[in-house]
Amino acid sequence: MSEPLEGLAARARETHVVVVGGGVAGLVAALELAKVGMRVTVLEAEQRPGGVLRTADVAGVTLDVGAESFATRGGHVRALVDELGLGDAVVAPNPAGAWVAGIPGVGAAPLPGGGILGIPANPWDPAVRRIIGVRGTWRAYLDRLRPPLTIGHDRSLGHLVRSRLGARVLDRLVAPVTSGVYSARPDDIDPDAAAPGLNAALARTGSLSGAVQVLRGDRTVAPGGAVAGLAGGMAGLVEALVAKLVALGAEIRPSARVVTLRRAGAPGWSLALAASDPDGEDEELAADAVVVATIEHEARRLLAPVVPGLSSDTPVAPELEVMTLVVDAPELDAAPRGTGVLTVPHAFAAKALTHSSAKWPWLAARLPGGVHVVRVSFGAQDERPATADLDDAAAGALALREASALLGVHLDPAQVRGVHRERFVQSQPAAVLGRAERVAAARAAIRTVPALGVTGAWLSGTGLAQVVPDAIAEAETVRRRVLFDAADTAG
Ligand SMILES: Cc1cc2nc3c(=O)[nH]c(=O)nc-3n(C[C@H](O)[C@H](O)[C@H](O)COP(=O)(O)OP(=O)(O)OC[C@H]3O[C@@H](n4cnc5c(N)ncnc54)[C@H](O)[C@@H]3O)c2cc1C
Known part of the structure; x- marks a missing residue:
């Protein structure tokens, strides 16, 4: 043999x-x-x-300027990390979670926990009501009252959410998540691939928010809780x-x-x-x-x-630009927007912001007191990055203005220690x-x-x-x- x-x-x-x-x-x-x-x-x-796993030296700090985490789903990346002897370096992000900004009449608010792709399990949750308002909450509640006969197998997440829960849930909760996470509009997302079991649970429970509740079980995982990173990047x-x-x-x-x-x-x-x-x-x-x-x-x-x-x-792949800023800003010590900000589409020039030094304690520990790392991303499907035609100085200035607006803290150019610009072409999710x-x-x-x-x-x-x-x-x-x-x- x-x-x-x-x-x-x-x-x-x-x-x-x-x-x-x-x-x-x-x-x-x-x-x-x-x-x-x-x-x-x-x-x-x-x-x-x-x-796409790229680093750069920005103001004397080596930083991830592309991918900065991995989804723990499936355990595949973790198994590779362990095989390579990096298991001890695996770290969890700050569980504070992200915010949503650009909500009409509201501004910014924490992204409610307990949802799937931004779809809330309970429209009456005060954190959800804060974002979609009383009208949006009543509209979302109609989902519970609609006859089961109107339930079909929906292939578009956008259509599914709009028809069951209304435009406010779609625009203010789901679209910020799909555009921030997938660089894609909800209408182009297949719920069977993005949230397996959701359509089936909808048929069983008779409502979309009920289906989310069933799928989430009684786990209360903060958004972002299903990713991990490596200390050091x-x-x-x-x-x-x-x-x-x-x-x-x-x-x-x-x-x-x-x-x-x-x-x-x-x-x-x-x-x-x-x-x-x-x-x-x-x-x-x-x-x-x-x-x-x-x-x-x-x-x-x-x-x-x-x-x-x-x-x-x-197929046309979204072009993205990530501007990484290292800023002297003790006013960010309190992490005013948690680990970052997703945006209601078209409310800002930027698509999303990651407050990296709030998200990753290992990174904060490497920075001098009061110094922070903020990543501002531009561009999405069918939307060229707002920075695309700007020179580096103008792109950095726009990123700083967007960071100020998204974080709700005025950041002055004099506070900037370093800026890094990185371009990407994103594959389709x-x-x-x-x-x-x-x-x-x-x-x-x-x-x-x-x-x-x-x-x-x-x-x-x-x-x-x-x-x-x-x-x-x-x-x-x-x-x-x-x-x-x-x-x-x-x-
Ligand atoms: C900005 C950004 C942030 C992201 N953040 C995360 C994250 O936090 N977590 C996560 O899980 N995923 C993240 N992703 C997605 C993830 O990084 C990618 O899906 C993954 O890294 C893609 O790996 P890849 O090897 O398929 O492609 P790539 O990383 O694109 O590698 C392809 C390589 O092929 C080389 N190449 C191309 N043409 C040729 C040629 N003709 N000859 C030789 N070499 C060639 C390129 O130079 C490149 O190095 C992010 C993506 C982007 C764009």
């Missing part, structure tokens, strides 16, 4: 897999492949791996992944942008890398198998010529309507091509809790196809 096993191990050692893209998806896939002894090369276009995850990959003999090549992918022999591949200096020559690299882990438009551009039936059309069908079609086309894997947020849905398990599963598929299918063919 040992001979076939030795044969597999030898085949693994002889297999060279190239992973295109060194974001979390690419690094996690690379780790799974390197673990079985395959020769792995990760090609990353930028100067540093990590993708999420970039620690990238460092640990890179260290483990290097220890396993994998090569990680920064500043290595793949420009084309083509078949070379069967089932081999040839990848062309852009020359790193303008006068240099493009480089060709051979691989037995390839895993593409880039953002969607780049993945489709590389794959369309080699995957029959894969469209190169990419898993819950966006129509995405599941598009992804299934892409995956089916990709599966027809041997020795090829594709992963990343555009397939798994955005968020580390989605990206990590998808990368593991895709690497497993590639491993199996390269090792066992080849063995079957040979045998």
